[in-house]
Amino acid sequence: MFDTNELVLNMGPQHPSTHGVLRVILRLDGEKVVDADVVIGYLHRGIEKLSENRNWTQIILLTDRMDYVAAATNNVGYCETVEKLMSIEVPRRAKYVRTILCELQRIASHCLWVGTHAMDIGAMTVFLYAFRERELILDLFEEFCGARLTYNSMRIGGLPLDIPPGWDKKVLEFCAIMDAKIDEYEELLTHNRIWLERTKGIGVISGPAAVALGLSGPPLRGSGVPRDVRKDEPYAAYDEMQFDVPVGTAGDTYDRYLVRMEEFRQSLRIVRQATEGLPEGPIVGKVPRLIKPPAGETYHAIESPKGELGYFIVSDGKSTNPYRFRVRPPSFCNLQGLRTLCKGHLVADVVALIGSLDVVLGEVDR
Amino acid sequence: MADAPPPSDKPTASAAPAAPAHVPKAAVPTGPSDPPPPADLAPPAFLAALQAAVPGSVAHVSYWLGDWTLVVPAALLLQTAQHLRDGADAAFDFCSDVTATDWPPRAEGRFDVIYCLYSTRLRHRVRLKVILGEQQPLASVTSIWPAADWLEREVYDMFGVGFTGHPDRRRILMPEDWQGFPQRKDYPLEGPGELLMENPIDWLKLRQSRDQADIE
Numbered sequence: 001m002f003d004t005n006e007l008v009l010n011m012g013p014q015h016p017s018t019h020g021v022l023r024v025i026l027r028l029d030g031e032k033v034v035d036a037d038v039v040i041g042y043l044h045r046g047i048e049k050l051s052e053n054r055n056w057t058q059i060i061l062l063t064d065r066m067d068y069v070a071a072a073t074n075n076v077g078y079c080e081t082v083e084k085l086m087s088i089e090v091p092r093r094a095k096y097v098r099t100i101l102c103e104l105q106r107i108a109s110h111c112l113w114v115g116t117h118a119m120d121i122g123a124m125t126v127f128l129y130a131f132r133e134r135e136l137i138l139d140l141f142e143e144f145c146g147a148r149l150t151y152n153s154m155r156i157g158g159l160p161l162d163i164p165p166g167w168d169k170k171v172l173e174f175c176a177i178m179d180a181k182i183d184e185y186e187e188l189l190t191h192n193r194i195w196l197e198r199t200k201g202i203g204v205i206s207g208p209a210a211v212a213l214g215l216s217g218p219p220l221r222g223s224g225v226p227r228d229v230r231k232d233e234p235y236a237a238y239d240e241m242q243f244d245v246p247v248g249t250a251g252d253t254y255d256r257y258l259v260r261m262e263e264f265r266q267s268l269r270i271v272r273q274a275t276e277g278l279p280e281g282p283i284v285g286k287v288p289r290l291i292k293p294p295a296g297e298t299y300h301a302i303e304s305p306k307g308e309l310g311y312f313i314v315s316d317g318k319s320t321n322p323y324r325f326r327v328r329p330p331s332f333c334n335l336q337g338l339r340t341l342c343k344g345h346l347v348a349d350v351v352a353l354i355g356s357l358d359v360v361l362g363e364v365d366r
Numbered sequence: 367m368a369d370a371p372p373p374s375d376k377p378t379a380s381a382a383p384a385a386p387a388h389v390p391k392a393a394v395p396t397g398p399s400d401p402p403p404p405a406d407l408a409p410p411a412f413l414a415a416l417q418a419a420v421p422g423s424v425a426h427v428s429y430w431l432g433d434w435t436l437v438v439p440a441a442l443l444l445q446t447a448q449h450l451r452d453g454a455d456a457a458f459d460f461c462s463d464v465t466a467t468d469w470p471p472r473a474e475g476r477f478d479v480i481y482c483l484y485s486t487r488l489r490h491r492v493r494l495k496v497i498l499g500e501q502q503p504l505a506s507v508t509s510i511w512p513a514a515d516w517l518e519r520e521v522y523d524m525f526g527v528g529f530t531g532h533p534d535r536r537r538i539l540m541p542e543d544w545q546g547f548p549q550r551k552d553y554p555l556e557g558p559g560e561l562l563m564e565n566p567i568d569w570l571k572l573r574q575s576r577d578q579a580d581i582e
Binding site: 040041044046048049050053084085087208211212213214216225227232233296297298299301308310312314323324326328332333336365366 | 465
């Protein structure tokens with residue numbers, strides 16, 4: 001099996017382009033990747049086990065620590081799952097604010113992605129540009145809940161507090177700024193010859209193969225499968241929003257890039273609609289003082305910036321903590337595809353592929 | 367070796383008094399109730415075809431909060447999964463999650479292995495559930511859904527469920543030489559970790575000093 005011409009190269013766990021502590025053991029023939037073994041677990045903190053020993057409200061803050069660049073999305077997913085278990089009706093205003101926060105998170109997460117992905121490939125400028133805009137979103141979040149990274153910004157049944165006065169106006173101002181900035185990123189990359197050479201035809205995967213491999217989110221849509229939890233199984237206020245689901249055709253790194261760029265625009269469209277149509281009313285539904293869902297189990301999925309984020313929670317109906325708490329992390333399932341994607345490509349393309357899958361190791365390892 | 371010491375009972379400082387550090391064995395329930403569907407609710411279309419194609423494949427049907435769950439005998443899992451993926455009115459081509467739950471005192475078997483399936487064409491979901499004994503192996507579904515590869519590795523890593531026919535059965539999140547299976551209910555919340563492996567006497571001293579601090 002070990003041919004004398006093959007070289008085993010260890011990439012990571014500490015490597016600037018693995019986006020965290022990810023280790024890839026590459027088996028190379030010259031500079032071509034013959035096989036890759038992806039080693040994870042360096043950031044495993046046992047969030048699932050911990051959650052089974054905390055009460056229902058304390059878990060919200062643990063979910064922040066999974067996908068820490070889109071913490072509010074994790075909060076929404078968890079709270080909605082518990083609300084489903086307890087059959088709590090969430091007021092419309094809370095649903096709208098959740099939608100706004102989720103979409104702002106998607107833009108922030110994609111900003112981080114476009115910056116780091118471009119920097120991995122060698123376009124340094126985009127990183128500085130994208131982080132400039134991400135900063136604006138972090139400011140909005142700071143004004144809303146006081147935190148800039150781990151927000152703890154949801155409560156079971158609704159929101160911890162109403163939006164501050166004038167916040168919605170600031171969100172709309174941000175949308176106006178962001179519109180022009182997306183064009184700026186695209187000007188730098190979309191027709192850039194180096195960018196095209198580095199991303200076109202790299203890591204091609206067909207639609208059926210992507211589905212079988214369990215990819216979700218932009219990597220799946222880049223292969224032309226119109227699957228989006230926001231459309232297929234609407235949650236929060238997405239059933240009242242008008243937006244399109246962009247899909248790619250070729251299923252390569254470039255198409256995954258194009259899909260995310262279009263998602264920027266669609267997210268802005270949703271943020272605008274939700275902010276302009278924000279209904280008045282209460283922000284928390286009827287929630288009992290002691291949260292103790294009836295016995296049973298359920299699975300609820302939402303569309304996080306990375307893909308399908310699912311929670312499978314079992315309640316025994318007796319204790320104040322979940323009996324089983326399971327997260328279906330989109331980054332974990334997407335990273336699984338890396339081995340298939342990088343076979344036959346060069347070592348430099350592995351870097352581009354890790355970037356195009358957009359994984360957050362905090363979520364992969366939990 | 368690592369799961370040999372008795373679980374520590376004291377709650378950590380951050381835990382609320384209502385949440386004990388571990389669930390005492392006597393309080394562990396014997397499994398979810400899996401309520402049957404209401405009589406006036408029509409079962410999903412693929413169910414009749416499945417029962418005809420693979421007789422005995424569905425031991426129990428459950429419906430709760432809009433989710434359908436099928437309890438499948440372990441021996442028929444592969445055939446059932448194959449039919450659910452390829453059947454025209456099922457078409458569950460997307461395996462979104464494989465996980466397990468641990469119910470130690472249950473007579474029928476200790477683990478529930480759960481498969482969350484989705485169809486990208488028909489846009490519906492179903493959950494499969496296999497009840498499994500502690501030493502009982504289970505056929506791997508990686509040949510049907512390649513997506514299950516890492517997910518099954520995680521179930522093995524966390525619960526010790528042995529999958530047969532899995533291409534790469536190694537631990538995934540925990541170190542390769544780890545002892546014990548962390549997500550089992552009898553695994554202590556506060557494990558000895560590397561300290562026990564390297565220096566058991568130090569670990570005992572540390573525990574004693576913590577217990578004393580707790581009493582004071």
